[in-house]
Amino acid sequence: MTGATPAGGDRLRVGIVGCGGIGNSHARAYVAHPRVDLVGVVDEIPERAERYAGEYGTTAYGSIAELVDQQPDLVTVATQPGRHVEPTLELLGRHCSVLLEKPPTANLADLDTLIAADSASAGNVYGVFQHRHGSGARRAHELMTAGALGRPLVAVCETLWYRPDSYFLPDWRGNWAGEGGGPTLGHGIHQIDLLLHLLGPWTSVQAQSSRLARPIEFEDVSLAMITFTSGAVGTIVTSLLSPRELSRIRVDTTAGTLEVNHVYGYSDADWSWTPTPDAASAATNGRDPGETVRSDGAANRADPWRAHPGADVPSNHAAQINRLVDDLLAGREHETTLAASRPTMELVTALYASSLTGEPVHRRDLVPGHPHYTRLDGGLTADAVTARLAGSRV
Numbered sequence: 001m002t003g004a005t006p007a008g009g010d011r012l013r014v015g016i017v018g019c020g021g022i023g024n025s026h027a028r029a030y031v032a033h034p035r036v037d038l039v040g041v042v043d044e045i046p047e048r049a050e051r052y053a054g055e056y057g058t059t060a061y062g063s064i065a066e067l068v069d070q071q072p073d074l075v076t077v078a079t080q081p082g083r084h085v086e087p088t089l090e091l092l093g094r095h096c097s098v099l100l101e102k103p104p105t106a107n108l109a110d111l112d113t114l115i116a117a118d119s120a121s122a123g124n125v126y127g128v129f130q131h132r133h134g135s136g137a138r139r140a141h142e143l144m145t146a147g148a149l150g151r152p153l154v155a156v157c158e159t160l161w162y163r164p165d166s167y168f169l170p171d172w173r174g175n176w177a178g179e180g181g182g183p184t185l186g187h188g189i190h191q192i193d194l195l196l197h198l199l200g201p202w203t204s205v206q207a208q209s210s211r212l213a214r215p216i217e218f219e220d221v222s223l224a225m226i227t228f229t230s231g232a233v234g235t236i237v238t239s240l241l242s243p244r245e246l247s248r249i250r251v252d253t254t255a256g257t258l259e260v261n262h263v264y265g266y267s268d269a270d271w272s273w274t275p276t277p278d279a280a281s282a283a284t285n286g287r288d289p290g291e292t293v294r295s296d297g298a299a300n301r302a303d304p305w306r307a308h309p310g311a312d313v314p315s316n317h318a319a320q321i322n323r324l325v326d327d328l329l330a331g332r333e334h335e336t337t338l339a340a341s342r343p344t345m346e347l348v349t350a351l352y353a354s355s356l357t358g359e360p361v362h363r364r365d366l367v368p369g370h371p372h373y374t375r376l377d378g379g380l381t382a383d384a385v386t387a388r389l390a391g392s393r394v
């Protein structure tokens with residue numbers, strides 16, 4: 001159901017629940033937007049809300065109910081990953097729209113609960129996946145979807161980050177209860193979401209996860225082989241053990257190689273397109289490779305990437321929030337709905353299920369009743385998880 005937000009209105013009233021680290025990125029984007037009023041913030045630790053109120057020129061409230069009394073059109077939920085469901089349900093119950101931080105939930109069961117609540121509410125939930133919203137990904141998505149970059153064949157998706165032991169000191173980090181899952185859910189999810197955004201639906205996954213160095217309950221590295229519905233195949237590696245950090249997606253297609261290399265956010269310059277040799281030399285020589293070539297030679301269908309430049313919007317929270325605000329004020333559907341994040345959560349779930357069972361997982365298997373539908377650890381004991389992350393199936 002839609003309707004909580006003021007389609008055609010002049011300004012958007014917004015709030016924030018969760019005034020910790022990443023809430024700042026939301027607050028900064030909101031206060032920088034000329035058509036947004038940040039009407040209030042809430043944190044269960046009152047000093048944190050007070051600090052935000054002073055820094056961003058707004059009011060600290062003691063509860064979500066008091067914040068909703070200010071009639072916000074949209075409220076960011078930036079609470080810890082294991083604590084997304086309760087505030088989101090309360091806001092939906094009060095018919096308020098929500099911008100929910102990643103990962104949207106800790107498992108598919110909770111995601112489906114929120115999707116059902118979204119349907120029953122006048123508010124909608126939108127998921128934060130900021131890397132879909134930079135101009136590089138928008139350009140890549142449009143061209144891939146139109147078939148202008150050829151048919152995808154081989155993909156590589158890497159999140160090679162570094163987090164020392166001290167990163168896991170906050171009590172909610174490093175355990176299933178606080179985070180719902182390990183770095184595959186909490187960190188790799190950004191690139192995994194972008195990979196699926198570019199390549200479309202997947203059908204099966206075979207994965208392996210290990211705990212090699214960190215004092216945590218789940219994996220610190222995971223590796224997966226994925227088959228897409230299109231027949232394309234790919235690999236996904238997520239690591240928190242990689243000192244030279246890199247986030248990378250590479251797609252080899254029948255027409256060339258599309259690649260983005262960055263760490264925590266890309267600009268247009270981080271994307272490249274390398275046409276297949278025939279198309280590349282045809283374009284260089286100014287010959288018509290059987291496609292349309294403009295007489296000035298500046299743009300042609302043999303090099304669709306150059307013919308379709310990006311708008312140089314980096315992939316940060318402002319990129320998504322600016323689009324979301326514009327969409328809501330214009331009464332348009334915003335693309336990153338909660339339902340749109342389900343394929344990503346399914347793939348993450350399959351990755352855990354496969355690595356903890358040693359068996360391939362098909363997307364069609366991930367229905368209510370599947371052991372990993374309600375918990376990414378599949379309800380295994382801590383000892384069983386430890387054994388499986390060490391490579392033992394006994």
Ligand SMILES: NC(=O)c1ccc[n+]([C@@H]2O[C@H](COP(=O)([O-])OP(=O)(O)OC[C@H]3O[C@@H](n4cnc5c(N)ncnc54)[C@H](O)[C@@H]3O)[C@@H](O)[C@H]2O)c1
Pocket residue numbers: 017018019020021022023042043044045048078079080081083086087101102103128130186
């Ligand atoms: N999109 C990104 O790039 C990105 C980056 C980092 C973190 N995140 C995500 O942002 C979320 C928050 O992470 P963080 O590092 O900012 O955590 P944090 O611990 O710094 O902040 C969370 C805040 O929420 C408050 N809180 C928890 N439950 C609450 C409730 N029911 N009502 C009011 N306040 C409540 C806590 O007191 C805390 O201040 C996580 O889901 C994380 O995965 C996203």
